[in-house]
Amino acid sequence: MKSNGSVYVTVVFVALIGYFGYQWWFNPARAAKQRLGEVAFALSVPAKETDIARIGRLAQLRKYLDQDLHLRIGADEIRSRDAAIGIAAGWKPPAGSGDVHFADVQLFIESDTAAHAYLAVELTSLDRESGHPVVDLRDASVSMARKNGEWVITAAESRELPPLRPGAGQDPR
Numbered sequence: 712m713k714s715n716g717s718v719y720v721t722v723v724f725v726a727l728i729g730y731f732g733y734q735w736w737f738n739p740a741r742a743a744k745q746r747l748g749e750v751a752f753a754l755s756v757p758a759k760e761t762d763i764a765r766i767g768r769l770a771q772l773r774k775y776l777d778q779d780l781h782l783r784i785g786a787d788e789i790r791s792r793d794a795a796i797g798i799a800a801g802w803k804p805p806a807g808s809g810d811v812h813f814a815d816v817q818l819f820i821e822s823d824t825a826a827h828a829y830l831a832v833e834l835t836s837l838d839r840e841s842g843h844p845v846v847d848l849r850d851a852s853v854s855m856a857r858k859n860g861e862w863v864i865t866a867a868e869s870r871e872l873p874p875l876r877p878g879a880g881q882d883p884r
Contacts (some may be wrong), residue, residue: 740818743826743855746862747813750775754799756809769800777856777865784869808837808844813851826855826862832869 753772757764773796782789789795812833820826834847838843854866 739820741808751811751813754811778864781866804836809818810835824857
């Protein structure tokens, strides 16, 4: 006959497996964050990208953006997915640069079909003259909607971060 301790351990173990299984498979926050990662990957330009690979990357990006996308980058405004993809297609950083990364993502699921994220966009590219990496960092606010079972970006706004205080975050050497 089993002891009560073994039964309790088994019940707790099954509950933990169920909880983590739900978090991994069904949690809408995980799916929305994964979509943001896919967008960052599709925006990044790999070294030595062929024209066919570029077309495939931009086709993937098209799936992640709503048709009626509304972007505001500083004072510039873009009001369609096709215009945004055209800008992404025209961006040709030097070879070996063009990495987009979303950091400090704070995601809020507002309903089954709406989410909002606040994040930092880090764009790493190479300076054409020196060849050194340059990081452009901006805050962004992103609205997402679940359409046809998939999360898509419906709107985004990006502002340049304020400059660092003198001496803050700089190499002390």
